[in-house]
Amino acid sequence: MYRYPSSLEKLISLLSQIPGIGRKTAQRIAFHVVSMEEEKVREISNAFIKAKAKTKVCSICHNLSEREPCDICTSSERDSTKLCIVERPIDVAAIESAGVYKGKYHVLGGVLSAIEGTGAEDLNISDIGKRIKRERIKEVIIALNPDHEGEITTHYLMSFLSPYNVEISRIGIGLPIGGSLEYTDFVTIGEAIKARKKIK
């Protein structure tokens, strides 16, 4: 079988291991690298190292940040009575791009999944209760992807939150079943936030 030059094959194989990156995409990147200026390749190479070294997980909301706690958690301009629960850091970015939500966030770090063996203890759930009390949160907005695992996790969170004296809502309108926050345009996300439905 034909093999790419081994240094190219190595890069393709490493990039292909990233979830969501297929071999074709990895090939595109690798082949393009050969035609780039050496200086630019060095810049990309360094950017990987720096992104890993500098980006930390905020101990309060578990979003990614270069500061601890992160800028959103320490901001005095944000409505600290509202807490939006999302699955991943990329979802915070998706909601922020809509520009209609000015509260705080809480990143679960995943969703409940029987297939992947992810239980509640693997997610950042237990500290939500402490945040509600300490930060005097009045409304919790659940903004998980509207797929099977997102639904199960939403129901779990609803029962977890029921003892607390908070309003619970979830974003709904605009996000199709089976869809993903990451791939939804910001107008739709904005509408979904505004049209959130109270569920408790």
Add this chain to the structure above:
Amino acid sequence: MYRYPSSLEKLISLLSQIPGIGRKTAQRIAFHVVSMEEEKVREISNAFIKAKAKTKVCSICHNLSEREPCDICTSSERDSTKLCIVERPIDVAAIESAGVYKGKYHVLGGVLSAIEGTGAEDLNISDIGKRIKRERIKEVIIALNPDHEGEITTHYLMSFLSPYNVEISRIGIGLPIGGSLEYTDFVTIGEAIKARKKIK
């Protein structure tokens, strides 16, 4: 506007500059990097540098290789009377994966394009004539993508090749108009090679 941590934003922006890599794909890579082991990130970072440093362009066929001339050009097991003309190195890999062609290759490095301002002098066309004589080539197979620019380039090559005493064919069956070699499965590519149509 919400900004990702700057080191993450830097990586996203550099990756987005690669043709065919959208911002969403760049984000996926960057966010995943944060959750990877530092050792693995270092490995990816080094793979970029090495791929650039070690991969050369073969002076005969213009394909990518770590050797000069490349393994295909120096192979005694390949039918040196056949020459397959492709646009890019990635197309050589696509055809090789079909496993039905055992001749040599010639990579143009692009196609004629009025929009991009690519003329015949920007492509590796002039040395095809020398190769035909020196390597005693009997058949030239044109395997460009069946899109607008590929068609124009194929016609240009047909007239360029007409003074030479070679059979000219082009792959045809199986590749849809507007499609791309890179994204065609190897069975279809194999059929297209086998069903090539003589045009001179």
